[in-house]
Amino acid sequence: MKQHFSSVWTRESRPAKSTTLSRDQIVRAAMELLDAEGLDALSMRRLGARLGSGATSIYWHVANKDELLELVMDEVFSKVALPAPDVTGWRDAASVFAYGLRAALFDHPWSAALIGTRPSIGPNAMELSARLLRTFSLAGFEGMALDYASSTLMAYVLGATTPEIAWRAAMAGAELNDEGLMAGVKSVVDRAAADHPELAERYAEYDGMDPDIARKLNFDFGLTCILDGLQARLGR
Amino acid sequence: MKQHFSSVWTRESRPAKSTTLSRDQIVRAAMELLDAEGLDALSMRRLGARLGSGATSIYWHVANKDELLELVMDEVFSKVALPAPDVTGWRDAASVFAYGLRAALFDHPWSAALIGTRPSIGPNAMELSARLLRTFSLAGFEGMALDYASSTLMAYVLGATTPEIAWRAAMAGAELNDEGLMAGVKSVVDRAAADHPELAERYAEYDGMDPDIARKLNFDFGLTCILDGLQARLGR
DNA sequence: GAGTCTGTCGTACGCTGTGCGAGTGACATC
DNA sequence: GATGTCACTCGCACAGCGTACGACAGACTC
Numbered sequence: 001m002k003q004h005f006s007s008v009w010t011r012e013s014r015p016a017k018s019t020t021l022s023r024d025q026i027v028r029a030a031m032e033l034l035d036a037e038g039l040d041a042l043s044m045r046r047l048g049a050r051l052g053s054g055a056t057s058i059y060w061h062v063a064n065k066d067e068l069l070e071l072v073m074d075e076v077f078s079k080v081a082l083p084a085p086d087v088t089g090w091r092d093a094a095s096v097f098a099y100g101l102r103a104a105l106f107d108h109p110w111s112a113a114l115i116g117t118r119p120s121i122g123p124n125a126m127e128l129s130a131r132l133l134r135t136f137s138l139a140g141f142e143g144m145a146l147d148y149a150s151s152t153l154m155a156y157v158l159g160a161t162t163p164e165i166a167w168r169a170a171m172a173g174a175e176l177n178d179e180g181l182m183a184g185v186k187s188v189v190d191r192a193a194a195d196h197p198e199l200a201e202r203y204a205e206y207d208g209m210d211p212d213i214a215r216k217l218n219f220d221f222g223l224t225c226i227l228d229g230l231q232a233r234l235g236r
Numbered sequence: 237m238k239q240h241f242s243s244v245w246t247r248e249s250r251p252a253k254s255t256t257l258s259r260d261q262i263v264r265a266a267m268e269l270l271d272a273e274g275l276d277a278l279s280m281r282r283l284g285a286r287l288g289s290g291a292t293s294i295y296w297h298v299a300n301k302d303e304l305l306e307l308v309m310d311e312v313f314s315k316v317a318l319p320a321p322d323v324t325g326w327r328d329a330a331s332v333f334a335y336g337l338r339a340a341l342f343d344h345p346w347s348a349a350l351i352g353t354r355p356s357i358g359p360n361a362m363e364l365s366a367r368l369l370r371t372f373s374l375a376g377f378e379g380m381a382l383d384y385a386s387s388t389l390m391a392y393v394l395g396a397t398t399p400e401i402a403w404r405a406a407m408a409g410a411e412l413n414d415e416g417l418m419a420g421v422k423s424v425v426d427r428a429a430a431d432h433p434e435l436a437e438r439y440a441e442y443d444g445m446d447p448d449i450a451r452k453l454n455f456d457f458g459l460t461c462i463l464d465g466l467q468a469r470l471g472r
Numbered sequence: 473g474a475g476t477c478t479g480t481c482g483t484a485c486g487c488t489g490t491g492c493g494a495g496t497g498a499c500a501t502c
Numbered sequence: 503g504a505t506g507t508c509a510c511t512c513g514c515a516c517a518g519c520g521t522a523c524g525a526c527a528g529a530c531t532c
Contacts, residue, residue, distance in 0.1 A: 044519085054481040056481060057480050115352055116352060116399075118405075119403045123431070126431070126435065127431075134434055148454050149461075152392070155395035155458060156462075158395035159391035160395065162352040162394070163351065163352075163356070185241050188246060191245065192357070192359075195359070195363075205379065217380070221380075226461065228469075229460075229461035229462055229466075229468075230465075279487080280489065290511060292489095292491090296511075297510095300489075
């Protein structure tokens with residue numbers, strides 16, 4: 001039995017005549033719950049309770065939980081700023097985009113687990129990529145290269161950010177100052193270092209460094225590296 | 237209540253004296269189940285059944301389902317080839333790595349959903365990144381830049397591949413030849429195009445193109461772009 | 473007053489991860 | 503041979519999950 005391709009964006013939202021519940025409210029409440037307690041904490045029952053209504057009432061406004069997640073995920077993309085490139089120059093605009101997307105994902109860490117799960121084709125995601133295309137278009141990219149350039153940048157930001165989020169989540173609760181809590185991390189790292197002298201050398205350089213700053217430097221390196229690579233393609 | 241950082245890699249595997257069940261067997265069976273039926277199909281009961289044993293027997297060899305997923309995920313990284321850079325030159329080695337990782341992820345599409353979930357610190361992941369470091373080291377990168385360079389490449393591959401996998405999964409069952417099945421995709425795309433003329437122009441260029449080939453071209457563009465950016469950094 | 477449409481919700485089904493404790497067989501020690 | 507200890511398996515049970523279904527209430531139309 002073949003399945004049709006289907007997604008929330010394929011259907012219209014229910015007309016919002018309802019007084020007590022609406023798709024917007026549901027999405028907003030889901031976002032709050034996700035931000036506060038993470039992906040596992042979002043259940044239809046808990047969400048219903050937070051909205052002061054029955055769990056199954058939600059299903060009038062949303063087909064199923066997957067679609068709800070699609071809606072919430074798209075909301076994340078709405079929070080990414082992207083300045084007009086004719087004001088700032090395309091490199092600055094692209095940088096602001098990259099840092100903005102990174103920040104938006106950090107603000108909603110549960111999104112890291114959803115990215116690999118469904119394509120981002122909601123209106124906000126579309127709007128964002130259209131603006132990114134415009135940026136690169138004004139920069140001088142044309143034809144396929146225009147598309148390629150913007151998805152290269154997008155890919156880098158996603159691929160750099162999601163593992164960062166995974167790290168942060170794994171460390172949640174463990175604090176740097178408390179040696180006992182970090183012992184687990186250290187033992188994993190030590191084991192790796194023991195087998196691979198190259199890794200040991202690398203880790204040594206990070207000693208005593210704030211991991212957030214280290215990650216930011218890392219991100220910035222890759223970003224300017226990509227922008228350089230793109231720029232080289234502009235002169236043909 | 238604070239939580240300790242903990243992971244499978246922190247503990248030793250149970251000594252493999254067991255005749256009927258072993259960690260390796262469990263991981264292998266889990267991988268088969270995941271490949272055949274996807275992430276949702278993996279339940280401890282189904283896995284137990286496939287192994288011809290009770291569901292809860294698994295818990296003697298693996299602390300919980302999360303750890304099992306960590307183990308299976310690490311197995312994916314073991315399948316990535318990386319040629320010695322002194323034979324092929326660092327750019328070729330890096331390309332082979334990138335395509336190899338991409339292929340490994342494609343072979344196990346469920347991995348896309350796990351990448352944002354937990355840091356990849358298993359022995360195979362470590363081994364792979366150590367080899368990548370060696371590659372860039374021989375290329376001439378030093379200090380922090382060595383680390384940055386390899387994680388930039390890693391980030392790009394992950395970020396480019398996971399959305400591709402998400403797309404493929406969403407299209408599963410829908411075939412290009414069958415217009416009816418693709419109608420859903422088309423309506424989403426059309427809606428986006430209506431709101432954003434830039435997007436419409438882009439989509440038009442892909443018309444009639446094999447999407448797999450289009451994606452490969454896209455991937456290749458970004459990859460050479462990054463390698464160029466990295467190379468520019470080599471001459472200081 | 474009757475009928476229809478919109479929206480809510482209680483109940484129920486089949487499924488999940490996993491804690492617990494009972495059970496089994498191999499081996500060591502007396 | 504009896505007893506004890508360990509490595510391992512597994513049935514049961516619990517709390518929770520997503521969601522199909524049908525009953526129900528209120529508003530609006532004829």
